[in-house]
Amino acid sequence: MGIFGGQFANVVEWEEYRDDILFWKWTNREIKKGSRLIIKQGQDAIFMYNGRVEGIFTDEGSFDIESDIIPFLSTLKGFKFGFNSGIRAEVLFINTKELTVKWGTKNAILIPAPGLPGGMPIRSFGTFNCKVTDPAVLIEKIAGVKKQFTIDDVKERVIAMLDQLMMKWISTEGKDMFNLQANSFEIAKGIREDLDMEMFKIGIGITGFNIASFSYPEEVQNMANKVASQSMIGDMGRYQQASVIEGMSKGDTAAGNMASNVAGMQMGMMMGQQLANQMNQGQQTGQGQQPAQPGQSQQEPGQSGQAAPPNFCPNCGTKTNGAKFCANCGTKLV
Structure with missing residues (x-):
């Protein structure tokens, strides 16, 4: 009989292979005549005898141990045939994948x-x-x-x-x-x-x-969020403009309503400012007029006595350009 005695051959391979294992040891069994070594993709096989590394095999495939493996082992290759029993050796399979x-x-x-x-x-x-x-x-x-x-x-x-x-x-x-x-x-x-x-x-x-x-502690994270919010609110004008543009572009109803509200507020503020200016101008005009002297008419010759139209329409704020009716809303001005 050869170096591998006995009648039952072994298949030396990584049994129940798992990706999360870096190495697995095939051990405490006899390698017998006709046994084969199977190396799968992503594996190396290392033969050990008496705790010593005998050879490292990296090519995948199925190999006859007696003819393909033993001749390359540093110690066992010098053994002569004639053993009547198998040989006990350890085979360490290495997972070479990342x-x-x-x-x-x-x-x-x-x-x-x-x-x-x-x-x-x-x-x-x-x-x-x-x-x-x-x-x-x-x-x-x-x-x-x-x-x-x-x-x-x-x-x-x-x-x-x-x-x-x-x-x-x-x-x-x-x-x-x-x-x-x-x-x-x-x-x-x-x-x-x-x-x-x-x-x-x-x-x-x-x-x-x-x-x-x-990640930071919750208190620190909340403070960072608050600072970020305050920095955004610091320029409310830009925030409103961005919100209006985004809402109009997306057709968002809520954003559209907000845009309308913001526009209405701005229109009201503008009209209020215009009315205040007109009232101020009227007061200044009244104060600048001198009382009529006895025997004199308050109207200069050639004047009709009709008041001049305001510079801006009191209803919608449109500039009048001296017209008697507002070109925008039709309100009578004089």
């Missing part, structure tokens, strides 16, 4: 801020990307004591470091404590580099880190 993980701060991070002795409590969330970059280191640091290593294990390690890194890079790049989102790219870039350096120690690479949002 995985995306959601993260979020469990507790508020106290970021040093001027005027706040305890710091500004900030929460944040986003995603990071990771993948196995050094299988040998991963095996040395992790695989020797675990049968599998999941993305939750990686996330736990990342979250444990995140608070300190967030404080570091917000203090470095967060030039405006109340506008952190504007600097989120630089903050995330610094965090990714530091995380990658730390996770590389166990063979994991952090290939991307994204901050989706920062």
Whole structure:
């Protein structure tokens, strides 16, 4: 018999594969004659014998272990045939795909801020990307004591470091404590580099880190909203104009009614101002007239005694241009 004795062949493959697992160990079973190794897309297979890495196989496909695999193993390739039983070896399957993980701060991070002795409590969330970059280191640091290593294990390690890194890079790049989102790219870039350096120690690479949002305490957020509202109300004229134009363009009934009300108020104010001006002019004219002397008529020769028409129509405010009737509404002026 060959190196693989026995009558029952094995299929060595990643059983019950899951995307969230970074490695899975096929172990404690004999590899027998006729056994095959199946490597699927996005996987590497690492043969281990007596705790030592014998060979790493990265090509996907189905391989006869005796003829396609054993000759390439550093220790077993020197064995001569003649064994009457199978060989016990471990095969470690590595997930080589890049995985995306959601993260979020469990507790508020106290970021040093001027005027706040305890710091500004900030929460944040986003995603990071990771993948196995050094299988040998991963095996040395992790695989020797675990049968599998999941993305939750990686996330736990990342979250444990995140608070300190967030404080570091917000203090470095967060030039405006109340506008952190504007600097989120630089903050995330610094965090990714530091995380990658730390996770590389166990063979994991952090290939991307994204901050989706920062959140402040409710009181601070309400104050920010109030300041934004006051700044908008500060120029009421522009706010009304924008509202009127938007309502007219969309055909919004409520906005249209508001536009009509605003226009009516402005028309009334204009007419009131015009009437006040006319009354003021009338008073000044009356005061400028001298009382008639005895024996003299108050009318100058050649005058008809008829009052001059007003400059503006008292009904609609249209300029009269000396006419006896308003050209707009038809009101008699004299």
